[in-house]
Structure formats: C-alpha cells, structure tokens
Amino acid sequence: MVEPILRAINTGKIYPGGIEALRNANLDIAPGEFVCLIGASGCGKSTLLRMIAGFETVTSGQIVVRGRPVTGPGPDRGMVFQDYGLFPWLTIRKNIAFGPIARGKPKAEALATADRFVSMMGLDRFADSYPHQLSGGMKQRVAIGRVLANDAQVALMDEPFGALDAMTRERLQEELLTIWRATGLSVVFVTHSLEEAIYLADRVVVMSPGPGRIVAGERIMLDRPRDVSSPEFNDIRRHLASLLHADHAREAA
Amino acid sequence: MIAVVEALPPDTAPARIDITPLLRIIVPVVLLLSWWGATALHPGGLISSPQEVGTALWDLAFGGINDDAFSEMLLPDLIASAGRVYGAFLLAAALALPLGMLIGRLRIVKEMLEPTLQVLRPVPVTAWLPLSMIMFGIGPKSAFFLVALGSFYPILINTIFAVRSVEPRLFEAAQMLGVSPARLFTKVVLPASLPGMFTGLRLGLGLAWVVIVVGEMTGVQTGLGAMIMDARQLSRTEIVIAGMAIIGVAGYLSDYAVLALGRRLLAWSPQHG
Numbered sequence A: 001m002v003e004p005i006l007r008a009i010n011t012g013k014i015y016p017g018g019i020e021a022l023r024n025a026n027l028d029i030a031p032g033e034f035v036c037l038i039g040a041s042g043c044g045k046s047t048l049l050r051m052i053a054g055f056e057t058v059t060s061g062q063i064v065v066r067g068r069p070v071t072g073p074g075p076d077r078g079m080v081f082q083d084y085g086l087f088p089w090l091t092i093r094k095n096i097a098f099g100p101i102a103r104g105k106p107k108a109e110a111l112a113t114a115d116r117f118v119s120m121m122g123l124d125r126f127a128d129s130y131p132h133q134l135s136g137g138m139k140q141r142v143a144i145g146r147v148l149a150n151d152a153q154v155a156l157m158d159e160p161f162g163a164l165d166a167m168t169r170e171r172l173q174e175e176l177l178t179i180w181r182a183t184g185l186s187v188v189f190v191t192h193s194l195e196e197a198i199y200l201a202d203r204v205v206v207m208s209p210g211p212g213r214i215v216a217g218e219r220i221m222l223d224r225p226r227d228v229s230s231p232e233f234n235d236i237r238r239h240l241a242s243l244l245h246a247d248h249a250r251e252a253a
Numbered sequence B: 001m002i003a004v005v006e007a008l009p010p011d012t013a014p015a016r017i018d019i020t021p022l023l024r025i026i027v028p029v030v031l032l033l034s035w036w037g038a039t040a041l042h043p044g045g046l047i048s049s050p051q052e053v054g055t056a057l058w059d060l061a062f063g064g065i066n067d068d069a070f071s072e073m074l075l076p077d078l079i080a081s082a083g084r085v086y087g088a089f090l091l092a093a094a095l096a097l098p099l100g101m102l103i104g105r106l107r108i109v110k111e112m113l114e115p116t117l118q119v120l121r122p123v124p125v126t127a128w129l130p131l132s133m134i135m136f137g138i139g140p141k142s143a144f145f146l147v148a149l150g151s152f153y154p155i156l157i158n159t160i161f162a163v164r165s166v167e168p169r170l171f172e173a174a175q176m177l178g179v180s181p182a183r184l185f186t187k188v189v190l191p192a193s194l195p196g197m198f199t200g201l202r203l204g205l206g207l208a209w210v211v212i213v214v215g216e217m218t219g220v221q222t223g224l225g226a227m228i229m230d231a232r233q234l235s236r237t238e239i240v241i242a243g244m245a246i247i248g249v250a251g252y253l254s255d256y257a258v259l260a261l262g263r264r265l266l267a268w269s270p271q272h273g
C-alpha cells in the first residue's frame, strides 16, 4: 500500500454558531488518485474540502498532507472554485503566472511557465484578455491552469463544472481527465451529479447530512473512457443511488 | 444598396442615421431658446440676455469691447482657479486615500476615527467658511482649505467602501496560490479596490470644481469665484453668468479627461473598460 498523500483522520467541524457540519470523517487519498465526494447539499462536502485547503480550522481530529498536519492554505493544495475566483485586474497569462510570482519565481520565468499552461489549457487566443471577457468554461480552464502552473500536488475542486452548460461540462470533464493522467495529480472533486462522479473517479465517496458524515466509498473499476450508457455504468449508478437514498429514507423515518 | 442593408444583422442595420448628437443638443438648445425668449420679452430686466453674456465672454477672453477690470481676465482667473482645484484635490487625495484604506481594513483605526468623521461629514463647506477665514486668514489659503475639504469626503468614503468590499474569494485564491497574509494587502486589496478609489477621485475632483466659488468667496483677488463675486457687487450679471458657464465647461472637460484616463488604466474592469 502506497503512503497516502492526504489523510483526514476522525475529522470533525462544528462552526462557531454550533452547527455540526462534519463528524468523524476518515479519508485517505493515494498519490495520483481521483476521488469524488458526493452527497445531498448540506452534508459537509465543501466544509471537508475547505478544511483540506486550510481555509477552515478543524475542530476535532486532523488533516495530514504528506505527513504534515494542515495549519493553513498552501500552494501544495490548489483549489478550483465554482465561481472561478480569478483576479479581474490581471490578464489570463498573468492570472496563471500569479502563483509562481507569489512564490518568488523570477518574473520572466513565471511568465514562461504561464505560457506553457495557457497553451495546455487551450487559452492561447485569450492570453492577453481579462477574465470578464471570457465564458464560464474558459474561466474555469484558467482556474485549473493556475493550479497546475503552481506545482500543486493535490487539486481540490468544489463543484467546478456546476455552473456550466452540459456541452462545456462534458468537454471540461474530458480535458480534466487528460491532464490528470498526464500530470499524476491527486484530485478531490466535489459534485452532486452521480453521473459526473462515476464518469471521473477512481473512487466515489458518499456522504450524508445531519451531521455530515462519510457513509460509503466505492471503487469504480470501469475502463476509461467510460460509456455513461453502458449497463455496467448503470449498475454502479443504481448501487450508489441506493446508498444515497437509503440514507435519506433513514432520515425520513 | 438595399440588398446590402438587408444582409446586415437586425441590430446594426436600421441605424442609418446616428441620432446621438441630436439627442445631446436638444436640451441645451431648448434651454438657450427659453432663456433668449424670456429676456427678449422683458427688455431691461435683471437677467442678461444670451447675446450680452456672449459679448461678455468674448471680452473676458480677448478684451477690446469694454476694456474694464474684467477684460482679458478669463485665462488668468481660470488658471488661478484650476491651480487651486487641482492642488486642493491632490492634497485631499493624499490624505483621504491612505486614511480610507486604514479605516476600511483596520478595526482600531475604524473605531477611533469613524464616529468623528461621520459627525463632521454632514457639515457643509459653506458652514466652514467663517472658521476657515479665522484659521487660515483672508485669501488663498482659506480657499485651498475649503476646496480640499469638499473633495476629501467622497474620496474617503469611496476608498473605505472599496477596500471593505473586496470579494473574500480573492483572498482565498491568493492564499492557496502562496501569498502570505502580510502580502494580501498589496497583492489583492490594493488592485481589487482601484475602481472604487477611482470613482472616489472622480467625485472628489468634481466636487472641487463645485466648491471653488465658495472657496474664492474668502476674499482672494484672483480666480473665477473672485470674478463672480466682484461682478455681483457691480451688478454685472452678464459677467456672473459668463463665470458660471466657464466653471461648468472647465469642470466638464476636467471630468472628461479623468474618465478617459480611467478607461485606459482600468481596462480590466467591466464598469470602466
């Protein structure tokens, strides 16, 4: 067994108001693994992701990245937000160079790095545009590109394609898989689409609310590229849906 | 010809004549005509006619008509006023920008200064006039103080608001990319609040032009305000109106230049670019 790059150990979160957003979550992510978190809204997916990112404190247990407890945000864990979070005053090229420059790379070198990722993300035409001139799909490419350009080992993605139209979403899923395979990046990807989770992930982690908990983890053994209309795909979907619903039923009872 | 027009997309095709210039001159022309009509109906009234004001403007600019104390004074008075407007504006900006950033981002400074400023802010510049003349004497220093005071608050308020309303997401984005908390101010707060500060500067400069006449009521010898005050005392209404027109046009041109500058510097901002 490989040493996990990221571990959540009995992790819990109670917000200052007293809301218990997450209880006793245990999660190991192997290097290069693609894990999707899925569950009803309010089950603590964003909370868990934001604690891994270091934006929220952990109120019980701990989160360990490459052997070290997380104490705050850091460039080893890059985050891709649903609302992009691009810097509106910087061109696309400079948005992508932002991380390397912030970490002290010489400017010319940082811009050269940025140019490589501008090309990788298919953004050459927009290199000197500003974020407000781009479509949602293009903005999300920039957000992914800046995380890659900054040498992140773990990409944390919180419903990154949730605001995009179906066509753009499918293209970006495809591109993300290509990049993931090429870079060996570890990915923790939050979604509320079962189909998206099964299409993308090595492993789907099912969460449930009240308080947020991890209730199951299913390894997806299908070969890629996966056919969403295949019987095997549907079997898995049915199985995971029953896990999600079983939990809702228990709650209703 | 028609075929070409029909081939164009509907939103570009029909505007064969651009009516924007027409829309822009309707109101001024109506105002001018009403003014002219009103003065023509009451010959010898207290308000000068457009022709008289036009003549006064010519004499103010080039002389050769009345050859009195006002002749050829347009340029020197305009320069004196503009110098005060821009000087006082720069002083106000130099104080209000850093102060606004401190109040907006540091709680101690906010708690210490905000109540005082909130109470001082509603006091109009005109109410400060007597005190200002006592503190700074009769003359240009007083004028300078009043103009600076007038343009200070819009810059301050907009700066406070701008640095306070930076999207929290941008702090997270910067931090996960490796910016330390100490550098968030220069890497995020400052650039993110430039459009808001720019709005404050633009309003501040506009207000400086508004306040200049009050400022120059403090007994200064030069400037457009002084010109209007002198003309009033001599019942030279046509000079008063000419002075009003000059201030209006100067303030407008000044704002136009600032706006053009903003459009260049803030091309990234959807509101300005």
Ligand SMILES: Nc1ncnc2c1ncn2[C@@H]1O[C@H](COP(=O)(O)OP(=O)(O)O)[C@@H](O)[C@H]1O
Pocket (backbone or CB within 6 Å): A015, A016, A017, A019, A020, A021, A039, A040, A041, A042, A043, A044, A045, A046, A047, A048, A212
């Ligand atoms: N900053 C916060 N302060 C207080 N409560 C919060 C905060 N963020 C989330 N919560 C609460 O924690 C619970 C889990 O939220 P979240 O992690 O956003 O769920 P999900 O992403 O799965 O929809 C919800 O009940 C939510 O209202």
Ligand SMILES: [Mg+2]
Pocket (backbone or CB within 6 Å): A045, A046, A047
């Ligand atoms: Mg969420």
